[in-house]
Amino acid sequence: MRLLTHNMLSSNIKGVINGFPLRIEAEKVVIKEVDFNPDFIKNMFSKIDWKALADASKIMGYAELPEEVPDHSVLDSDEFLQKFHHALLQLHLEEGALVCPETGRRFPVNKGIPNMLLHEDEMNLDATCTSSASNP
């Protein structure tokens, strides 16, 4: 799971009001190189919650991102874009968990894929697929 995915995920448990960002418990972090694509990265800048990314990146062992939301002008800096690229796309949480900030519920991350399936009593009725869907 890249931090880009983490940045788009919220706790989906019934009754949780602000389930974002999920706290990361990192057991195994891997770095996978991806081609640097400045246009893509710039495009993502407006979609990203900066603080969530900077905090998550630090937990994953990369503390190079500024804590405060950078001004848009940083997008002209190649050095900044490289760091942003690394944090967003190259750091992978391979094993670990994502923890709901309100309830403490842990969502496991195995083989790099987060599992957000809920138990029946955690689901909003309108989000319920079927009762058996809660028993993976």
Place this chain on the structure above:
Amino acid sequence: MPPRIAQIRLVSSHPQVYPPCDDSFALVDALLADRTKLLDHHPSICMEIGSGSGYVITSLALILGSESKNALYFATDMNPHATTVTRETLEAHGVHAELLTTNIASGLEKRLSGMVDLMVINPPYVPTPEDEVGGSGLSSAWAGGENGRTVIDKILPVADSLLSEKGWLYMLFLAENDPLQICLQMKDKGYGSKIIVQRSTEEETLHVIKFWRDLDIQIEGNEAVSGGKTAPQRGFDFLRSQISRLSFRETRQ
């Protein structure tokens, strides 16, 4: 050179994961048929719900390919074996998607609300007894409950909330799902619709339908509610043509 799609020999498999079949091929054929439009559309965020073997999302990433380098892909499935197999299929083709084991798009709905420019969905559409829907393994890929609509009817509102202003949805239906009724229902939410691929096999008749937000339909809908009878006929004519097309095809079975 024809555009690349996923190669069957590179598609990963698992006993609990639905392999690419006629329905998957029909959905990819629809994407290929609309390739030029999709490239012009410049989708920024794409998503597949129920990615199974990964054949469709991999094909989509390859079809958009180098001409749409700035697209970001998400793929979900409620079967954890399926998300793993999707990952293997994507990797075998050198493409990437953000993967999530979840129910429909649960967990992504808040942050991605109104942000998805392109969705592709091959839902569990086979009519089955209600208690077969949503099992943990292979059957979750096809068991669709009454008229095959149980999961479809849960996915559509989620798609509506995720799709951006310019969002397009390509979704596969079986004739038994009553696609005409689905088109009418989506029209009430302001969507235009069009059949992109229709295919009959010995066993089933499949439709891939494209939905898009159509501002004309929305405006006419509002005027109709306020009692205005001067609403332009365009939307109604359009709908009538859809009805005749759909009913024509369904009576042919």
